[in-house]
Amino acid sequence: MLERWRENLGVKLLAVTLALILWLYVTSEQxxxxxxxxxxxxxxxxxxxxxxxxxxxxxxxxxxxxxxxxxxxxxxxxxxxxxxxxxxxxxxxxxxxxxxxxxxxxxxxxxxxxxxxxxxQVQEVSLPVQVNLNGEPAGGYRALDPILKPSQVIVSGPEALLKEIGKVYVEVKLDQARGNYLAQLPVQVVDREGHPLSRWLTLKPESVEVFVPVVQDMPSRMVAIRPRLVGEPAAGYQIKRVILHPEVVEVLAPYNVLATLDNLYTTPINIAGARKNIIVESQLEIPPGVQLSSFPRVRVIVEIERVG
Known part of the structure; x- marks a missing residue:
């Protein structure tokens, strides 16, 4: 077998060499x-x-x-x-x-x-988030003031770049909306000329929850807020005064409902057995057919004092 393989060895090597050269040529051409x-x-x-x-x-x-x-x-x-x-x-x-x-x-x-x-060095600033409202609600409806959670973000980055910030905002599209708008939206940052400033800046958080009340376009007026207190202070104590913030709220309702609506009450606040001031945040009880222009949480301070 070895002798047969050696036969025409030169020819075989030449054939292999030519095949390799041909392959390299074709590869190079193709x-x-x-x-x-x-x-x-x-x-x-x-x-x-x-x-x-x-x-x-x-x-x-x-x-x-x-x-x-x-x-x-x-x-x-x-x-x-x-x-x-x-x-x-x-x-x-x-x-x-x-x-x-x-x-x-x-x-x-x-x-x-x-x-x-x-x-x-990294610098930080806390900036309010604005809302760009694009589009309009459907006919007969109107958009009220947006509510953001959180309403501010912390922007981190180079000091020189932070000084260039012109606006921190989210984009809201209200195309023919007939109901409340709720979405988690990315926060955007631009300079004073409106150019994006995303590179080298870090936002915390990077998105915020945006709620835009969309209500029927009805008559409105301001009504007083009243606290709904439940129970009595401890024996020998009495209520000195009650402070509310805010004290009034704008309501929207048909004319016949507005005519009979003098005030809105907070949800019940328990003061039973109280011996010191009570400070709570309360929501409002909203009657049927009534809408609010905003959705405030009412801060209620009930000052308690000793009798005599």
Whole structure:
């Protein structure tokens, strides 16, 4: 067998060599090596706690080399450009741009090869969330003042960027609504010219619950709020006075209902056996056919004093 294999060995080796050359030629012709230029978002990693990036180029240009078929099928997620901020300090840091590529693809050049990254201490501000109402309720209905939970968010980021904030808000679409609007909406931040300020800012929370009462467009008027007290103070004690906040509320109802509505009562407040002031937050008892322009929780202070 060995002697037969050795027969015409030179011819066999030549045939293998020619086949390999032919394969390389065909491969090169059908799938040649080529270069390709892409722009990739620049990321950061390993930033120490308590620090935040205040300024960084948004993207870099990368020149790649590889087989045409592989280069053609590359996706943005296959390439990553980043700056390692492990050793970064407050102020400006000049650092190299690092690139990760799929196997078989070679990096020719990255432009710029290094960038200046400005790092600052994280600052925080508490800002109110505004509501942008878009659209209108259906005919015969009207939208009342929105209620947000929470009504403020904490914005963290570079001090210079925090000073540029012009508005913190949520977008509400009331297209032909015939009932109350309730949704969990993302909070958005823009500068004084209306440009988004999402990069390098952190929001807590990132979304808020928005409730917009949508009621029938009926007559309205202000009515007084009265406390509904249950029980009596302890023997030898008496009620000095009752303080409510708010004291009045706007109600909406048909004319015949409004004509007989003098006040609204809180839910029952138990003062039985009280020897000291009672402070509670109470809801309102709303009669049938009546709607409120807002939904306040009434703060009730019942001052108790010793008799004599």
């Amino acid at each position: 799938n040649p090596t080529t270069e390709h230029v892409v722009r990739i978002p620049l990321e950061v990693e390993n930033l120490s706690a308590g620090l935040v990036v205040a300024n960084l180029p948004s993207e870099v240009q990368i020149r790649l080399e590889g087989r045409k078929g592989q280069i053609k099928n590359l996706l943005p997620r296959d390439i990553r450009a980043y700056v390692d901020l492990r050793a970064a300090r407050v102020g400006e840091n000049t650092l190299p741009v690092q690139v990760t590529l799929p196997e078989g693809v070679r990096l020719v050049r990255v432009n710029p090869a290094q960038v200046t990254v400005k790092v600052e």
